[in-house]
Amino acid sequence: MIKQVVVIYPQLKGEHIYAFEDGESFIPIPTDDTIVLFQDAYGNRYARFGNEAQMALDLVDVLTQCYHIYPSHPLLHIANLKHMVEQEQIDATKAELLQDAMRDVKITAAFKTKILSVLVQFYQQQAMEQWSLGADEFLDSIDKSLLDQKERQLICNTFIARGRVKKAYAMIKTFGCDKLSSKDLSNLCTKLLINQEKIDDDLLLNLVFTSIINGCQEEIILDFAAKKYNGSSKNMYLLLEKAIEVGAKTADLEERLLAQMLFSNYSEHIDQTFYWYISRMKVSDTLVKAFFSLKSYAYFVEHEDPSLQVFEYLEASMETSSNIQKIPLLYAMALTKYYTTKDVLSERQKALAKSLVFLLIEEGILFDYYKKLAKFIPIPEEILESSILVYHTKGEEIFLHSKVSPYDKEYQRDSIRNMYQNFYVATKTLFSGEQWDYKIYSENNGIPLLEGSLKGEAIDHHQEDSRFICLNKLASIPKSHLQAELENYVCKDAMTKLLFTIQTKGSKD
Structure with missing residues (x-):
């Protein structure tokens, strides 16, 4: 019942x-x-x-009259409040009524949350138009934990629009209200920096960098970021690029970024960073040497495509060196190899190439590519007339087995030396028709790391009467003509000894 x-x-x-x-x-x-x-x-x-x-x-008329007679009646009151909350827009009078309702202990928390959402949107709009007295106090009094993230974001935006950036920053720090428009974020960061607020630099730096990513070009923001920001090489390069673009101060950002790139093996944009570094600030010899070493190794060992600017810097660095003997050998190897790709060398480059090649030869460093430089500079005959085998290892010890055809039938253990940082070299003088077959093994492996052959070929180095060329010609002459050519060779050799006596230490005139 x-x-x-x-x-x-x-x-x-x-x-x-x-x-x-x-x-x-x-x-x-x-x-x-x-x-x-x-x-x-x-x-x-x-x-x-x-x-x-x-x-x-x-x-309806009776109900309306009842409301006027007893407007505070709870049921009439909540009906009116619900109607306001459901409206798309409210005015200042209704906003005051809704604020009063927020203090009413009889109203449920769920309904107060809806009221609060309406008020937050109202005051955000007011911040752009005409601010109501007491609105700041009301926004300060709100328990932000009762709001959803969207509503917190609206209040944060309102604080920024009102210039209350410290309040906005506190909300961002507590609730993560960082989904700001580019304009609001820029305004927030700019005012915080102008006011020199004592706040958490790490969070501010993240906000500042996000602002820059979104297109902010305020000089005060870029100056601060260039001085304080430390992030990934990619982000730091983007920051440096923006700062230089607008003419902001970069402090030591170029140096910090270049150092980070060098020691984190991040090579993207490193050439441009190096250019900015050497052209905009006093440089550190240590960083410059590290950069040249990295680029020389990448080009010579890893076969990366060279940058023209890098080799121009390298040339300038070597030309200003007071002692060619102190130039790192890796620089000399990279630059001389680079010169082999050129069709023309200037007189200045030829002089530098000659000095570097002879420096390498003095250090016992031999490469077959020296022969390609013979069109630009004099190369010693023993280099031009030798077949040069070079093999680069990752640190393991290697062994060479070789034979020269048509004389040798079996492979024999041969000498190969570590001439420079795991670059191994072996040389032989081959005449026309001879072939050097080789196999390179690691210490603990019976499978060849590399096998191949080099053939003796006629070499044109503009010295028609060199002993090697003469002997090489003899090797290719038919037997019917060999006797006459041998007599001619012996005659020339004897005349050379008579005309050009080699003075040795201790000899008398």
């Missing part, structure tokens, strides 16, 4: 109970989300009981 009707208004705390007599109960339903339950004598409740709802009073 139903005894009572229990009514729950979502906007108000608690329950409202009305008598159910003779199968009827008169209950106020101010909003369409009102919940009605039926309760029997034992306290059981039912959502449906075969009941039929019927409006007892449908006089």
